[in-house]
Amino acid sequence: DSAESARAAGAALKAAPVSGGYWTSISGALDRAVKLVAAAPFEATRRVIDLSSDGRNNAGAPLAGARQRALGKGITINGLPVLIMRRNFSFPPMPNLDRYFSDCVIGGPGAFSIVVENYKDLAVSVRRKMIREIAGTFSAEGRVRPVAGKPGVPKFDCREEPPHAGRLPQAG
Template sequence: MRRRSLITGSAAAALAPRLARAEPEPVDVLLVMAVDVSRSIDEDEAKLQREGYRNAVSDPRVVEVIRRGMIGAIGIAYVEWAGFEYQRLVLPWTRIGRQSDADAWASALAEAPRASLSWTSISGGIDFSRRVMAEAPFEATRRVIDVSGDGVNNSGRPAESARDDAVAEGIVINGLPIINDRPTFGRMPSLPLDQYFQQHVIGGDGAFMIVAEDFEAFGTAVRRKLIREIA
């Protein structure tokens, strides 16, 4: 009798990991939105930036593009970053497959607290987004980090080093540079921001960027970019 119990227990122990290891839900693309909240972005601009993402994700045109995908759903995580010491996951991974999902996500982002801190570490934002990507509960053949910001990397390791590490893992980095008329911390960058993003930030197969001429134009740029990334 004892021998029989031992065999039964061994079989149960062997089955347990398989039972606990649920298959991840499929989506068409995993998308981390990595958003600049450094000190160069004031309160009004931060609101415009958030509204841009809220309106873009919940736009019926974007939802329709999502629904036309092979799976008909995408996974989104929303990250904010500033200097190399500050990154946070504002909204965890969420599966968007219908209008109600998109509307609920937009409402959650509206209620999330905001912060604005000094310095701009694009590399820190990318490195943190890679870790978020690694913990995604969904499975997709395409993985994208969408970096938006209004300044060049001035904190932490070089942006291109973080980009290259992400690309080596099969992640595509797209960019949404915001062409602001204010120089970062009173200093003009050595390179126009769109050229900086082109050379130092975006990377991977099919990587692209869409320039927002200012914060007022940000929402339109986000919507165009989302449609292109999803489609």
């Protein structure tokens, strides 16, 4: 609600440790975000979930149901697919993660993704995404699933789930 609180939030984010792992539950993140939006102590004119990931949904519930629950509540899902090769991880970046986000993750009025291709562009990409969301620069008709994609890149079958989807990793 003020410049000072925005600076404090930014400082807290900057100080937070960066963690990573092999498992990504985009469905879990969406379901949790829907609950947080519902519990907000104010009424918003637009409701948007910002989702960032360096991989596809490979743990937890299938993505399609969580996505549909969010869209069914009038919530727009925007994306920040991160195409950066991770250090100290055995999995390479997912090919066409940007297309996966466009076809299977984002949705709702004015939904969009901004791709991050290297670490130096991360802050700029996040800033561009926030400005676009705050400015509300989107078409009146919106979109649930974009149709434009990269030429020659097949459309993802969003019903397909990777082998670990539907279960969470076991501690151990």
